[in-house]
Amino acid sequence: MVAVETPLAVTKSAIRHIDVPGYPPAHSSYSHAVVANGFVFVSGQIPVKPGGGPTDVVGDTMQEQTRQALRNVQTILKAAGSSLDRVVKVTVLLARPDLYREMNEAYAEFFPGAKPARAMVRFGADIPGVLVAIEAIALA
Numbered sequence: 001m002v003a004v005e006t007p008l009a010v011t012k013s014a015i016r017h018i019d020v021p022g023y024p025p026a027h028s029s030y031s032h033a034v035v036a037n038g039f040v041f042v043s044g045q046i047p048v049k050p051g052g053g054p055t056d057v058v059g060d061t062m063q064e065q066t067r068q069a070l071r072n073v074q075t076i077l078k079a080a081g082s083s084l085d086r087v088v089k090v091t092v093l094l095a096r097p098d099l100y101r102e103m104n105e106a107y108a109e110f111f112p113g114a115k116p117a118r119a120m121v122r123f124g125a126d127i128p129g130v131l132v133a134i135e136a137i138a139l140a
Helices: 062-079 097-110
Strands: 015-018 033-036 039-045 087-094 117-122 132-139
Touching (some): 033 062, 039 062, 062 097, 087 097, 097 117
Parallel strands (some): 087 117
Antiparallel strands (some): 015 033, 039 132, 087 132
């Protein structure tokens, strides 16, 4: 008889959900981030105010909102034991694609060196006042 090795199954204990003290709770059924298999998966972050409610939007311009959304991603990564310099993939969701240039200028401030892979799509959710949402995948 030949022994057959089976791949290790991912168990619930191998998946960690990240809670961020003082950060607004998720406004629907999702986790701000999940750590699994050496990666941190950060859910799409809108530009909400730290310590505020889940829909307390910061900023009226694309630049202000992009900076706040990325600060929120940064805060969540830190809580997960990671950082922006470990980000490998970003997805930017734009409510107004015509403001791409303004988003890109603010985005570049957070990734001054080598840039992570990035995709952009039109933001389908209609959240009043929200111009951008950003999700990220980073090394844990």
